[in-house]
């Protein structure tokens with residue numbers, strides 16, 4: 110399929126910053142977009158077989174065939190099929206409206222990437238270096254993509270050396286033998302084809318304009334107009350469909366009144382600007398890091414000092430790619446794998462915007478907000494604010510504040526009054542609350558010069574769109590906007606004009622078709638009947654713990670209540686477990702999150718509130734139990750491991766009737782694993798553990814489970830079957846008969862009179 114870009118496509122030498130500044134330009138080549146089909150035809154699959162383990166060796170000469178970032182302006186390109194959530198939108202919207210009406214303070218919950226340019230770079234270099242002596246020792250990784258080439262050696266090499274950690278996948282993978290690996294490899298390869306044309310051959314590609322708005326109507330239909338709640342991530346539970354969570358009262362709004370979210374800074378102010386960077390084509394390494402130094406850009410020396418203190422030596426690939434464009438004043442949509450430093454990528458230039466703004470007068474107790482960062486979850490917002498404060502260490506006159514759900518609005522109002530800030534990090538629902546209810550807030554927003562949507566695809570998805578539109582309407586049109594995410598589905602690209610100027614740049618640091626997940630993260634999936642899931646989880650964890658002294662595991666569950674159930678069970682099994690989900694008070698969530706960040710030998714069971722953006726270091730294993738809400742969510746969840754170029758493992762545990770999900774991630778290197786043998790002793794222990802879990806938690810988990818799967822179109826279309834499956838889940842919890850559900854709840858779920866349900 111040839112490419113259609115409305116305007117030009119640029120092929121630029123790999124060292125992006127140099128190409129953006131005339132003084133540095135060492136000969137970037139700009140080709141007509143007409144070249145693209147030709148190049149695409151000539152080298153359609155060039156990257157496919159090239160390994161990650163190769164030495165990176167960039168020529169300083171521009172090379173047309175060296176792919177780098179894929180960058181476009183405006184929209185264009187083919188549109189992927191909309192995901193099922195979008196298709197479910199109208200139906201869900203009705204259902205949720207209904208729920209909202211009768212449950213006035215209902216609670217809503219929702220609830221993962223990995224190597225782009227680095228892949229491209231490695232691949233290019235691999236090609237360049239194929240005859241230049243020894244390759245660095247990770248050939249095994251590349252073999253994972255090589256279908257039949259993958260095998261023992263590749264697997265062993267992946268973790269190289271005798272001191273490597275034994276992995277869960279060492280224990281379980283390929284029990285079905287090499288056949289699986291081959292099949293997987295093959296399907297991965299074939300799925301790379303066709304999808305890749307856009308990225309493979311372009312060094313740096315851009316297209317302008319947003320001509321194609323197809324699908325927009327569908328996208329905007331059924332927005333979450335009924336949400337006035339401040340618990341943002343819970344709002345997305347609408348999409349997940351956890352009826353139980355929807356109907357429950359949130360306790361978390363009431364606590365945390367005294368949480369101090371304003372972060373202190375030290376040092377002296379005064380920003381000094383440096384000159385534009387000089388041309389410096391340094392060879393890059395094969396990591397998520399580039400070789401470009403921060404001081405090659407015109408950043409405040411005080412920011413540079415803070416960066417040094419933070420231990421950041423060179424820029425990550427996404428930082429290197431986006432910073433020069435942003436500093437030129439452009440709007441940017443950036444896609445880069447998880448854990449590759451996107452937060453710093455948008456914060457650094459945002460801080461520059463504050464520095465450039467006139468300082469607020471001393472008597473102005475309500476200075477304008479210059480930078481507004483919107484994040485989908487409270488954890489992420491707090492984390493982004495903490496990162497901002499790291500960068501602002503030597504800018505004491507620049508204040509950062511966080512407004513998120515889980516605190517009383519008046520408390521936040523007071524805090525904002527006493528601690529003026531120029532940078533505000535917020536979750537959408539709470540931000541909207543302030544726009545509507547905090548006096549003077551709307552005026553302060555009129556000072557916004559930079560708007561950032563972190564996890565942009567999620568924020569622009571149906572769950573948040575209405576709030577985002579409201580927020581966008583509240584900030585000036587004359588502003589710079591940055592949209593960042595590890596995943597940018599085509600349907601989101603089609604609607605990003607909601608926030609971005611038409612001439613925005615799309616900077617894609619993920620080489621399409623090489624997968625959006627990190628190559629160092631081993632991915633497996635297991636298919637097992639529901640009645641074996643808890644035992645399998647236990648066995649899996651036991652093996653992982655036995656093999657990894659410093660294990661740090663995250664288990665993702667479908668809903669908050671299922672999360673609670675799994676956490677309860679694992680504590681009964683004497684594992685070192687913590688839980689985070691939307692039904693926990695914010696203070697608890699913050700405390701547990703901090704503890705998990707700092708700890709080793711610990712397991713976190715969580716709903717999707719931890720799926721995106723949260724930066725826990727050294728997570729060794731991510732387990733996903735049950736159907737992820739979509740492909741993107743799978744990637745973001747998985748992205749909690751393998752951050753900053755580290756290794757990690759991911760296991761997706763599905764029931765046979767959930768296996769259809771695998772077609773949506775078939776381009777990712779996920780291997781089907783056979784099931785580990787279930788030791789009868791372990792099964793017995795799990796059964797005993799389940800019998801000790803409180804009945805009310807099982808009831809809540811059952812109802813939530815039913816609600817979640819009711820929102821999954823493929824499963825919910827046969828409601829009788831859905832109930833049968835829910836009852837299977839009930840039995841898996843050790844219940845003889847399924848818990849009874851209130852009639853009105855069943856009515857709202859659209860499950861009235863479905864055989865197999867018990868009502869109360």
Ligand SMILES: Nc1ncnc2c1ncn2[C@@H]1O[C@H](COP(=O)(O)OP(=O)(O)OP(=O)(O)O)[C@@H](O)[C@H]1O
Nearest residue numbers: 421423424425447448449450451452453595722724
């Ligand atoms: N230039 C750098 N050098 C080293 N570490 C960095 C650099 N920039 C950011 N980091 C660190 O990398 C880690 C991951 O960054 P961050 O959380 O921003 O990733 P992300 O790309 O936003 O991931 P996700 O998609 O999961 O949100 C953080 O601990 C951050 O402090």
